[in-house]
Amino acid sequence: MDFRTERGKGLWALYLSLGIGALLGGSGCSHQARPGDPVTVPTTMIPDGPAPAGAPGARSAGEGMTSVAPLAVFFDFDQARLREDAREALKQHGRRLVDEQTSAWSIEGHCDERGTVEYNLALGERRARAVRDFLVAYGVDGSRFETISFGEERPMDLGHGESAWTQNRRADLRSR
Secondary structure, three states: OOOOOHHHHHHHHHHHHHHHHHHHHOOOOOOOOOOOOOOOOOOOOOOOOOOOOOOOOOOOOOOOOOOOOOEEEEOOOOOOOOOHHHHHHHHHHHHHHHHOOOOOEEEEEEOOOOOOHHHHHHHHHHHHHHHHHHHHHHOOOHHHEEEEEEEOOOOOOOOOOHHHHHHHOEEEEEEO
16 A cells, blocks of 8 residues: 555555554443442463473473472451361361472462442451461571561452352462
8 A cells, every 4th residue: 555645645644543542442341340340350371381492481390399288278257267177178288398398489368348449458468478377487487488468358259148259268379
């Protein structure tokens, strides 16, 4: 297409206005997020098998990898005290972490949707620290852990009842 002709200039102006309209107009969705709306967390696709040698993100054998699986421990309503089932799960997890001493872990505190954002962020932090403190007391090096609270922002279950809330009151341990 020759942009020096009148027709070419008109098409160029059309393409330009469509591009700018798409950028400024967003996706065309008129719904604005409001407090209390469920949060959708995108997941990433993980290809099967290891990355080919030399590819971005490829790791040599054992580098940054762990044989210890992620773990979720659950809490009672408005509590950061570890339940007995959580203590048992953390003991098993702690044994593996003591044996496998190289991996770094993120401990994420979560809450159900009840309570203010600020309160739930603080409660999520207390839950993450309770898990970290238990594992450190068990003998795992505390420098391997990073704690973070997501409060109510990353629910496991998007429902609005006790069964959903039970799943959302948790701390997740993830290898980082």
